[in-house]
Amino acid sequence: MQLKITDEAVSKLKAISNPSKPYLLLEYNTDDCMCSIDGTPIVRFVKEKRSGDQEVKANEFQVIVADGDRMFFEEELILEHNNHGFRLNSPAGMINPIISEHAVKEGFSGEQRM
Numbered sequence: 001m002q003l004k005i006t007d008e009a010v011s012k013l014k015a016i017s018n019p020s021k022p023y024l025l026l027e028y029n030t031d032d033c034m035c036s037i038d039g040t041p042i043v044r045f046v047k048e049k050r051s052g053d054q055e056v057k058a059n060e061f062q063v064i065v066a067d068g069d070r071m072f073f074e075e076e077l078i079l080e081h082n083n084h085g086f087r088l089n090s091p092a093g094m095i096n097p098i099i100s101e102h103a104v105k106e107g108f109s110g111e112q113r114m
């Protein structure tokens with residue numbers, strides 16, 4: 001699995017990153033969903049790598065994906081940034097059009113993992 005982070009996204013990620021959360025996690029977020037296949041692909045900074053996490057090849061940052069979430073992502077991903085926030089794409093198309101800077105930096109409400 002590989003994540004290409006555009007120059008604009010790298011710049012914004014560096015601006016909002018926190019040394020206490022060195023990993024950028026690719027996650028299939030199912031908070032507030034009724035089943036595990038109904039969720040949203042996201043990225044966010046986390047403190048630690050868990051035993052089931054796998055490394056993702058990336059041009060910047062230490063990127064990981066939870067083993068159980070890997071099946072929800074394409075092998076090639078692109079993380080972009082525009083005026084509205086981050087956007088996750090694959091060669092097949094858009095995966096998540098808007099991931100807020102706050103969500104990448106601070107996480108999402110109700111989440112278990114820090």
